[in-house]
Amino acid sequence: MITILTRYLTLFVLTLLVLAALSFSLAYLFPGDVLTNLTGITPQNEIQREALARQYKLDQGYVFQFIHYLGQLLNGNWGYSFISGLPLRDEIGIAMPATIELSTYAMLIAIVIGIPVGYYAGMKSYTTADHTINSISLFSYSFPVYWLALVFILVFSLELGVAPLSGRISLLFDIPNVTGFILIDTLLVKDIDRSLAFRDALHHMVLPTLAIAIITTAAMIRLTRRSVIDVLSRPYITAARSRGLSRWQIFSRHILRNALLPILPLMAIQITTLITNAMIVETLFSWPGIGNWLIQAIYQRDYPALRVGMLAVSTLVITLTILIDLFNRLIDPSREKYERGTV
Known part of the structure; x- marks a missing residue:
């Protein structure tokens, strides 16, 4: 029984990791600027762009960005809707x-x-x-x-x-x-x-x-x-x-x-x-x-x-x-x- 549960738990975790990776990659597949796709804000200058990039870890490699994304998901910080402005977790x-x-x-x-x-x-x-x-x-x-x-x-x-x-x-x-x-x-x-x-x-x-x-x-x-x-x-x-x-x-x-x-x-x-x-x-x-x-x-x-x-x-x-x-x-x-x- 423990072996079966362990196998299913491993399958579940690995599947969720693959899904999370696909979800993370969508930000780069959507048309337009990645930063704008994530924040809904069009940076007016380089200072604002750099500040937003640091906030979303876009100034680091893809692996660190993905780890940050997983951490946000696990903490319940799923972002905000562009339209309603409400937390996506609540919606x-x-x-x-x-x-x-x-x-x-x-x-x-x-x-x-x-x-x-x-x-x-x-x-x-x-x-x-x-x-x-x-x-x-x-x-x-x-x-x-x-x-x-x-x-x-x-x-x-x-x-x-x-x-x-x-x-x-x-x-x-x-x-x-x-x-x-x-x-x-x-x-x-x-x-x-x-x-x-x-x-x-x-x-x-x-x-x-x-x-x-x-x-x-x-x-x-x-x-x-x-x-x-x-x-x-x-x-x-x-x-x-x-x-x-x-x-x-x-x-x-x-x-x-x-x-x-x-x-x-x-x-x-x-x-x-x-x-x-x-x-x-x-x-x-x-x-x-x-x-x-x-x-x-x-x-x-x-x-x-x-x-x-x-x-x-x-x-x-x-x-x-x-x-x-x-x-x-x-x-x-x-x-x-x-x-x-x-x-």
Whole structure:
């Protein structure tokens, strides 16, 4: 166990160092003067330029600049936004939970619906029910998430008027940012109608969550169905049938757990797609998440925000991927002898 944790910790640290190096190099890849890209200030004379260069260690070699950059990141000094003038740490601390909330609810829907339906389709493999479920999931998975979100906006917001067009909650409610999850924060706030605020936040969340969840659910159905079909072809299933076990006994004792284990590593792959789709949907629904925040930074050429924002998103994806894979190894130790050296 200690060996596995050490390997994962080493992988995590090395990956973060590579990401930090790429983030550091962006200051030199952005168009324009490096000093101006970092500070947002155009030096008026050589004295001001030298003072700013000393402050950001630009008068030293790249290695010392990178070490200084790492120290600033670890100390929580991530710089300031050119546009708002606020610390980037605070802005990311507000935007990132909004993206995580949207992705979490979409993944919960995919798990609650996708896995049971996938099990059912696998158990009914190559029947009419299976073909119907497989066709619907394939059809749903083929939708581009931005197109699906635009259709939802057109139909439910503009035509029917049953869902809000944009935003996270109505402007009538002033909800302080406590946890970053709007549904939880509406229940923690005082001096307002909590139930009304909760329903309003839920109303705003339905369309963007469904736009992400439909595609993720379709992928989960197909992954689960394939896993169940693979398990049904194993020799121990034939042996269980020959012993006279009922269909339910075979399912509960042999199929349920063995079909679920291969799905967990694939869920780690879906994390990247899920967060990417969430960031796309945010821009269409004006959801104040990290994706919408990065798009605004691109439009306004807020280079420090772009540099730290992309590092934050990459760190989130890597962290979730490694945690899911580590959890899978903990519940299925037999993987270790087959996958030694892959991490």
